[in-house]
Amino acid sequence: MDELINDFLAETRDMLQALSGAIVAWESEPGDRARLDEIFRFVHTVKGNCGFFDLPRLQQLSHAAEDVLAEVRSGKRSADSRLVSAVLAVIDRIGELVQALETGEALGSEDDEQLIAALSGETALPALEPEIAAGAAAEVRKGMRSIRLSVDLLDRMMSGVSDAVLARNELARRLRDIDRDLAVEAAFERLSACIGEIRDAITRTRMQRIDSLFTALPRMVRDLSAELGKQLRLEIDGGDVELDREMIEMIRDPLTHIIRNAIDHGIEQPQDRARAGKDKTGYLRVSARQAGNQILIEVIDDGRGIDREALVRKALSAGIIAPDQAERLSSSQKLALVFAPGLSTAGEVTAISGRGVGMDVVRANIERIGGLVDIDSRRGEGVRLCIRVPLTLTIIPALTVSAGGQVFAIPRSAIEEILRAGTGAQMDQVGESTVATVRGRRVPLVDLCDLLGVEAAGQAGNEAAVGRASASRSANIILLKPAGGDVYALAVEAVHDHEELVVKPAAPAVMMAGLYAGTTLADDGRPILLLDPSGMANQAGLGSDEQGPEARAAEEEISDDGPNETTLLLFQGLDGGLRAVPVPVVERIEDVPTQAIRHSAGKLRVALGGNILPLAGCAAAPGEGKLRILRLTDGETEIAYGFAEVVDIRSVAVELKPSPSPGEIAGVALIDGSQVELLDPYWLFAACGDATAGNDEAPVCALPTGDPWMENMLRPLIESLGYRVVPAGEGIAADILIASAEDDLPDSAVSAGEVLRIRSRPEHSGENDNSIYRYDRAGLLEALSRGANKARSHG
Amino acid sequence: MADHLLLIVRLAGRRVALPAAEVEGVVELDGITPTPKAAAHVAGLSALRSRVLTVIDGLAALEFGRSPVDGLAEAIVVISGGHPYALLVEAVEDVVEINRAATPVRGRVGAGWDRVAAGMVEVEGSLLLLVDPHLLIAGPTAQAA
Structure with missing residues (x-):
């Protein structure tokens, strides 16, 4: 509501400014019809708006002025100078009131009645004090805390900055190719930081409180429940969460639809609720919160829930699924049928939600903006629907991968896990398809090369690939969780990097492939296609029948003996030895130029993004080139550990043979038949932090x-x-x-x-x-x- | 008159005219990123400064096969439906001004061409087909839809 009032006030102020010329002209020439009309329209608009906002003083004033001006327009009264002055006095007062409302100050003058009486021509107008009026105008300008900008301009700024980000990326790439020049690099860093700041600022200017979406809900809910004879308590939370205004527009319709659905189909009639032992008044909760760079919007009701079997029956009769498929559907897949095109759970189409816009459209709209919809339902207890959308439309975090020698991007929001084929996941040919087993979970495997119909690049997937047909040539497996669908595995030739990508829509002729969500430019200036995880699932025919009940049974069975397993990152040390470190300790892997490594203050240290981390894992500063490091963290401090290359990530039950004395290596374990030394992070942190006490006589x-x-x-x-x-x-x-x-x-x-x-x-x-x-x-x-x-x- | 400014290009072995007002520029594309499974007349993507152009194979759009793409490729940039496209042509010849409006095509001008023809124009004594670049971009699939 506050936002609407602010809009109204800003609009009124703008109109007043635009009108000032007309007022002066009318004053000098009261017979000027065009000016009269202009002023009439102004007071008419103000009257209409403030009736809506419950601003009685403004309404009274504008109403009175409108009446008088209407009489002048119809010729009942002539515009003599007294009348003109009276009207102008009223308009000035409107300006003062608007300013007072904007700044939140109380308005001194309370003689509205006198002004109104002057309009009728009965009493003389109190003498105007021009100095004060001028002062008031200046105040108006000072009181302005916002300016109105066209959304177009904001969009242009945003796309300009997006282009600047891309240009910066390209410049960064070119700088890497040429000889280092510290001065140039410093200048580039500064430019880079500036661009980042501008981008953040402009992103923020496009932010709007989600309140503007939520304020309409109470009224809608009230009207709907009254119409349907239902009782409903609405709870709204998180209205102060901000997101891209474009995004707000994009989720307005889907959210409205979801709420209509919940009230229409979810919440029962009061007598039905009483019979089911529930409170007669239904409960609907709409909340928003930010999680990382995503916004979560939840709609929870305590209605009857979704009847999964009814969904299946409907899908069967609508021909969406075949009978044999229906039998194999998992519980979540049955529920996901809600999103199937052409399906509505309600027995009959109602005026409220059955207007041919189904949940399929809701999902499509959300996915179009890079979001996800999750649904969860309990029979008789209600439905929880969760919309997850990125903060902005334009920049999304993504993982770059390659297939057929070509680079593609995958939105990070859909990625569950990245694994190595052969060791991290077992792959089996089942008929023409491949099934990957990851820690007991069986998921269908899609090879990106096959999906795209491209030739695999020759040398990819060398060591881990075992001579199996299709999946073998791809060395990496990415577990993807598309919106509303089940997890599947995507085999790619290589996983490259996490990048923040400026995504632009792709042309229709490209989108028709059904595999892509947009296009973007990589650091090297080449275009990259952004893959669409749910589109890929559809194209690969993973619509509904991928995870049979037996697979889930197996999943439970195998994961039962899982808890003793530790997830380890296996790597090759700089001395060639095979080592491992628990994955949770690893913050990230990075390449650092050897110039950043110095033997300083008694230890090897590496300068990294403004921090200096102690460096372990290598005895002396390496010579030329780059050093690959593990950034290890204990939650508070970080240390760097130099290594040669990542071998694998494995979940194993470790039988550790401890080292005879404490040190960098905690002990050795047998993993896949090889002796692997396990790092002792505790020792590392202790040794690299304060020097430990001498322990010649070990307790x-x-x-x-x-x-x-x-x-x-x-x-x-x-x-x-x-x-x-x-x-x-x-x-x-x-x-x-x-x-x-x-x-x-x-x-x-x-x-x-x-x-x-x-x-x-x-x-x-x-x-x-x-x-x-x-x-x-x-x-x-x-x-x-x-x-x-x-x-x-x-x- | 901008309307009467024409860009003469060589496409599928023929000289054809395009309304210059529809053309944003002429570029040489350095490398095209393939777009697997996209429409057949899409040759791929290419970057022009910080923009991603969808590259349309003019030959494929006429269903005359595919243009060989190796090394630098000459293309004209056209904005259609809000998206920037690069239309691959064999050669860009000239920009000419004509003072007579295009005349409608009489009869058929041949498979492929029929769909994209906007009329005929007389340029320096010879009659050329005026091609609508947007129809070329829409490609053969658009007609079915």
Whole structure:
């Protein structure tokens, strides 16, 4: 509402400004019909608008002026100078009121009645004070906190900046090709930062509060529920979330449709609700929130939910699916039929939502702007619909991949996971199709080359490819989750990079392929096609029958024995050795120029984007070229670890053979028949942070065996503090004994100086509970180092 | 009169005229990115500064086969339906001014050409076919729709 009032005020102010000329002209020539009409239109418009906003003073004034001007127009009164002055006084007062409303100040003059009386010609107008009027005009200008811009201009600015981003990218590429010149590079960095800032600013100017979309909802909901005889409570949340105004326009219709549907088909009649044991008043919640660079808009109702079986029956009778397909549909696939063209769940088409615009159109509209629609329904409990849209239309994060030697982009929002073929995923030929098994999940595999009908590039997919037919030549698998559809795997030859791409719509002749969402330019200035994940699924014929019930059963079965597995990044160290590091510790992988690496302040360090990180993994600063590093993080600090190349990402149950002494390597494990050294991140962070205390006489810590958490996570931590770890309960004298708070430990069994009890729940179990929560890092470290110091002082 | 300014190009072995007002410019395309599964008359995408042009193969648009694309390719830039296109031609010859309006085509001018013909114009003593670039861009598929 506030926004609408602001619009109205701004509009009125603009009209007043435009009118000032006409007012002066009319004053000097009261018989001028054109001027009269102009002024009449103004007061008429103001009257109409403020009636809508409940602004009684403005309405009274404009109404009175309109009446008088109408009389003049019809010839009942003549425009003598007294009348002109009276009208002008009213218009000035309107201007003052508008200004007062805009600045939120109270308006001193309250003599509206006097002005109105002057209009009727009965009383004389109070003497005008021109100085004050001029002052007021100046105030108006000062009070302006916004300007009105045409949307076209904003769009032009936006596309100009988009072009600037592309030009910058191209310049960056050309700069990489030529000899380094620090001055040029510094200038380029500055330009680059400026462009980024301008882009952000312009993006923000296009932002609008989603309130402008939500304000219309209460009225709509009220009208609809009254019409349908339903009772409804509406809750709106997150109106202050901002998104691209173009995006707001694009989701207006889909959102309206979803809400209409919810009220019409979802919420039951009061008596039906009472019978079902629910509150007679239905509940509808519309909320918006920002998550990363996406906006989530949720519509939740507590109605009857969607009848999946009815959907299937309808789809069958409409010929959308074949009977044999219907039998194999998963629960989510049945629900996804809501989005199938030509399907409506309601028994009959109603005036409210059955106007031939179906959920298929809703989904298509949302997807057109790079968004997703998810639906979840529980019979008798309601439906939750979630729209996810990007913040802006123009710049989207994407992953670049290649197939047939050509580069394509995939919107990152649809990507679930990136894997390596052969090791990360098992692939089987099932008839003419390929099924990928990823950690027990079976998903259909689509080879991008096949889908595009292009020849695979010759040398791609070398080492991991096993001599299988179609999927073998593609070395990487990307798990995609298209809107409303099930996950599928896309095989590509290579995965390149994450990029922020300026996406432009593709020409119709290109869109007709049904595979693309738009076009963009890569850093090297070549055009790239942006792939459309759900379009690819459709073209590959994965509409509905990809995941049979047996696959899901298998999924559950296999994932049952999953929890002990750790996901490891396998890589080759600079010395050629095979190493691994837990994936969660890896922030990202980066190439750094060797110039950024220096031996400074006693350590190897690498300068990276304004930070200096300690560098581990290499003994000396490497010579020429680039060094590939892992950026490891413990949540607070980062360190860099140099390596040669990524080998794989694997989920494995690790049986670690610990190193004899704590160090960079925690131990060695057998993965796929090869010895792989596991990095000890705790040690790395400890060693690269403050220098650790000398540990010539290592204190001993007894650790229970068989607990994977203690073995894999606690042990490295303990060792990093300089303890020698021995198995508990084997009679070795220990300075500190680790025990689980849940285990009863007979006091007699304690042969240690100190016992550290660790509980798996954050809360204390009672007053005498002196245990430490297992992820209370500070608490653990404190207790452990206390123990270590004690041991040292004893020894 | 801009309407009477014509761009003479060589397309499918014939000299044809295009209304110069419809043509934004003449470019040499350096490299074309293929667009698999797109309409047959689309040769691919090409970048012009920071714009992505959809490259239309003039030969394919007439259903006369495909133009060989290697190295630099000459094309004219046309904006159609809000999208920028590059129309591949064999050669761009000249811009001429004519003082007589185009006359309608009588009868058929041959398969392929019929669909894109906008009339005939007399240029320097010879009669040329006036081609509507938008119809070329729409391609053979558009007619079915």
